[in-house]
Amino acid sequence: xxxxxxxxxxxxxxxxxxxxxxxxxxxxxxxxxxxxxxxxxxxxxxxxxxxxxxxxxxxxxxxxxxxxxxxxxxxxxxxxxxxxxxxxxxxxxxxxxxxxxxxxxxxxxxxxxxxxxxxxxxxxxxxxxxxxxxxxxxxxxxxxxxxxxxxxxxxxxxxxxxxxxxxxxxxxxxxxxxxxxxxxxxxxxxxxxxxxxxxxxxxxxx
Numbered sequence: 153x154x155x156x157x158x159x160x161x162x163x164x165x166x167x168x169x170x171x172x173x174x175x176x177x178x179x180x181x182x183x184x185x186x187x188x189x190x191x192x193x194x195x196x197x198x199x200x201x202x203x204x205x206x207x208x209x210x211x212x213x214x215x216x217x218x219x220x221x222x223x224x225x226x227x228x229x230x231x232x233x234x235x236x237x238x239x240x241x242x243x244x245x246x247x248x249x250x251x252x253x254x255x256x257x258x259x260x261x262x263x264x265x266x267x268x269x270x271x272x273x274x275x276x277x278x279x280x281x282x283x284x285x286x287x288x289x290x291x292x293x294x295x296x297x298x299x300x301x302x303x304x305x306x307x308x309x310x311x312x313x314x315x316x317x318x319x320x321x322x323x324x325x326x327x328x329x330x331x332x333x334x335x336x337x338x339x340x341x342x343x344x345x346x347x348x349x350x351x352x353x354x355x356x357x358x
Contacts, residue, residue, distance in 0.1 A: 156260050166207070166208045177318050182321060185212050188297075191266075192297070194266060194301070215263045233276050264290070274309075
């Protein structure tokens with residue numbers, strides 16, 4: 153499901169973004185169609201432009217991303233990111249409201265995007281980055297399909313006209329995580345499984 157505003161902005165800016173960053177898409181046919189239901193897209197997070205790379209690469213549905221609360225206080229920019237479907241999250245504070253909103257969006261048929269790392273991990277091998285358990289929590293409370301995506305760039309840095317490869321993996325049905333409700337550490341375990349699959353995608357396309 154897409155908002156009309158998002159569809160127009162993506163149509164106007166998607167091609168220029170793919171051109172400027174030489175975005176190469178691999179596995180884009182793995183993205184679920186609207187009639188297949190919403191998904192939770194999870195990707196590695198290296199740069200401030202990762203959401204742009206994802207939006208330019210995923211076209212069948214509109215993922216609604218968490219964005220740091222400070223962005224929404226910036227004139228014009230705050231209005232724009234909100235219109236594009238982003239919603240604020242207070243990082244480092246265990247923002248229950250943002251988690252509940254993510255769950256509500258998924259249950260309402262809208263896709264959600266998030267980064268299991270919780271924040272950017274610039275210029276580091278993604279395998280060396282720590283993850284938080286939010287992705288596993290949201291998946292467990294919605295039973296949503298998870299779409300793993302790896303954003304690959306040289307030295308984990310972006311530059312204009314330097315190749316960015318967006319690798320979309322096969323959707324992971326929630327049942328594959330073998331969730332044990334009430335068991336200790338389940339959210340963290342599921343998040344680690346998701347992140348491992350994200351990293352594997354990057355390693356399989358050297």
